[in-house]
Amino acid sequence: MKIDLNCDMGESFGTYKLGYDEEVMPFVTSINVACGFHASDPGNMLHTIRLAKKHHIAIGAHPSFPDLVGFGRRNMGASPDEIRADTIYQIGALWAICQSEEVKLQHVKPHGALYNMAATDIRIAGAIAEAIQSVDPGLFMVCLGKSQMVEAARKAGAKYVEEAFADRAYTNEGTLVPRSKPGAVIHDINLVAERVMSMVKHQKITSIDGVEVPIVAQTICVHGDTPGAVEMIKLIRKLLDKDSIVFEPFGQSS
Numbered sequence: 001m002k003i004d005l006n007c008d009m010g011e012s013f014g015t016y017k018l019g020y021d022e023e024v025m026p027f028v029t030s031i032n033v034a035c036g037f038h039a040s041d042p043g044n045m046l047h048t049i050r051l052a053k054k055h056h057i058a059i060g061a062h063p064s065f066p067d068l069v070g071f072g073r074r075n076m077g078a079s080p081d082e083i084r085a086d087t088i089y090q091i092g093a094l095w096a097i098c099q100s101e102e103v104k105l106q107h108v109k110p111h112g113a114l115y116n117m118a119a120t121d122i123r124i125a126g127a128i129a130e131a132i133q134s135v136d137p138g139l140f141m142v143c144l145g146k147s148q149m150v151e152a153a154r155k156a157g158a159k160y161v162e163e164a165f166a167d168r169a170y171t172n173e174g175t176l177v178p179r180s181k182p183g184a185v186i187h188d189i190n191l192v193a194e195r196v197m198s199m200v201k202h203q204k205i206t207s208i209d210g211v212e213v214p215i216v217a218q219t220i221c222v223h224g225d226t227p228g229a230v231e232m233i234k235l236i237r238k239l240l241d242k243d244s245i246v247f248e249p250f251g252q253s254s
Contacts, residue, residue: 003200003240004219004250005233006030006142006163008062008111010048011039011225019225025051027233028222029249030058032109032142035090038064038072045097053103058249060107060142063090063128064114072112073179080127083114087131095135106251107161108132109142110149118152119144119175125152133158140251145216146174161250164199164217166236167192167226169208174215177208185223189232196220196236200245219250 009025010033011018018039025031033048034040040048052059064072066086078086091108098105110118110128118125125143129152132141138159143149145162153160167186169177177184186192198204199217207213222233237247 001200001243002246002248002253003217004029004058004161004253005222005236005247006032006060006109006219007222007224007233008032008034009224010034010044010062012044013039013041013068020230021048021051021224023230024222024224024233025055025057027230027237028057028224029247030060030106030219030251032060032062032107032111033094034062034064034111035094037066037086037090038068038070038111042093042097045094046101049094049097049101049103053101058106058251059094059098059103060109060140061091061094061105062109062111063087064111067113072114075113075117080123083124083127084131087128088135091132091135091139105136105139106249107140107142109163115144116176116178118149119147122148122152125149126156129153129156129158132156142219144175146214161218162216163219163221164205164215166196166199166220166222167232168221170205170213170215172207172209172211172213174213183208185226187226187228189228189235192232193235193239197239197243200240201243
């Protein structure tokens with residue numbers, strides 16, 4: 001059994017540091033790099049790519065709505081054409097940095113509100129899938145499992161993987177509980193590790209209301225910017241290693 005652990009990184013901005021990129025990087029297999037619209041800047045993007053190259057980690061672009069102040073977590077009324085253009089722009093920026101460092105771009109994963117809206121709105125998801133296809137049909141689209149993103153990727157003919165979240169609460173419908181609601185982010189590292197085991201071995205998760213929800217987990221997102229993140233990710237690796245589960249980037253398995 002194989003699994004990919006992905007993590008959002010490169011979200012520092014100028015002199016402001018966010019997250020534990022250096023500490024977390026050795027324990028994940030893929031990263032999603034902020035492209036300047038919700039966080040990061042060219043210097044931080046380059047630093048993150050070089051760090052990933054050093055640790056042999058697969059790289060993905062993490063495009064968002066143009067919302068630096070809100071960290072890309074605020075819904076915006078952008079049209080599909082605007083979303084398509086913004087996505088192409090952000091992929092292109094990170095692709096150029098990858099080219100300069102002679103590393104490959106593996107995937108694209110929308111960030112924050114763009115991701116959440118795409119999960120339920122086929123028009124938004126379609127704009128993202130079309131943008132990815134137009135830049136490079138070899139890129140994977142990372143989609144919330146069993147969401148409209150999956151349908152959009154299929155319609156666009158885009159390669160895709162379905163994702164689950166280690167430390168985020170789920171609704172009974174299989175969507176993520178909004179961060180504005182209590183319990184949306186799970187901080188108990190032992191509980192998070194147990195949830196990941198259930199995702200990988202049984203393809204299911206318990207919702208915030210206690211309902212068992214089937215999911216698809218080809219890649220699992222772990223967040224590296226929350227308190228206890230490093231210890232949490234180490235524990236996940238330790239438990240899965242005990243079950244002889246192999247960690248590798250999903251692009252390597254395809």
